[in-house]
């Protein structure tokens with residue numbers, strides 16, 4: 084059984100875990116946020132580097148301290164009170180508490196607002212080593228997916244494409260929750276994990292896709308794997324090992340995909356001032372002086388650029404294209420499948436696809452659904468040798 088595991092608790096021992104377990108049993112009677120049963124929870128980093136955090140709760144709520152879980156306030160409603168870090172702990176309104184973190188538990192789901200964003204579940208708020216605040220939203224994996232899907236795919240896409248995305252996103256989150264147990268959170272709310280906008284951004288059809296596939300994840304040899312996905316592969320998917328230190332058959336790439344030809348991101352171009360690239364190289368510890376030449380010097384197995392040689396007035400540097408793309412900006416340089424020429428003071432990139440290219444190609448999934456393929460067909464195509472299984476979500 085997955086207990087209430089606020090365990091965000093890198094530095095807290097087993098004794099506290101037991102205390103949390105016991106208190107969680109009490110809390111599920113006193114403050115049943117979700118259901119009486121134990122759903123699978125995900126912890127999402129939703130704010131960081133904050134000097135303060137405005138908190139609103141529309142109805143009854145409780146505030147607990149970490150790590151003790153002692154209830155220090157029970158209120159009827161909270162109207163945009165500012166939570167501020169103090170040397171001792173945290174201050175909210177006129178109250179100050181000494182604690183390693185605080186938990187905001189609304190009595191009803193969807194009653195919690197951090198800034199102006201609305202959330203299901205509860206919030207755990209901690210201090211960073213530099214004294215600023217970060218906030219983690221803990222909620223059931225299904226409710227988390229309600230807030231993810233609309234950001235990853237358009238709600239009007241065919242249901243089979245939405246269902247494939249729901250299963251891939253659930254698998255990714257489930258895997259992250261398995262490997263992040265020692266951390267304060269499982270996933271971020273940005274593209275470095277999968278985009279999550281809280282419950283403000285839920286849409287009817289994407290919620291339906293989550294409900295239709297409730298509890299379903301992809302597995303390989305009985306285990307969840309990181310089911311990466313991206314917008315448009317533009318011809319062939321990449322292997323996870325081209326980017327990260329992981330290699331499993333479902334994410335080993337090489338799947339030829341013509342279904343994403345309908346994607347508006349199939350081709351892209353970007354004009355980047357050389358001065359911007361020079362600054363980015365310097366910022367990341369690889370200065371070359373003024374850039375004279377940029378040339379791809381290796382290719383990955385999926386024929387994306389592996390590394391670039393950048394020749395400058397001071398020196399030359401060979402840089403992994405995946406790093407170069409992130410340094411310059413992943414939305415500007417949409418992929419590592421590109422050619423580059425220098426024209427006066429600009430680098431002109433002509434490329435194909437959007438994203439890292441690993442796993443499910445979202446626009447390819449759309450193309451396949453439009454041709455009548457099922458969610459299962461789509462997932463088998465992009466994650467070969469994987470099997471759909473059910474996790475216990477209730």
Ligand SMILES: [Zn+2]
Pocket residue numbers: 315316317318319340341342343444446447
């Ligand atoms: Zn594709």
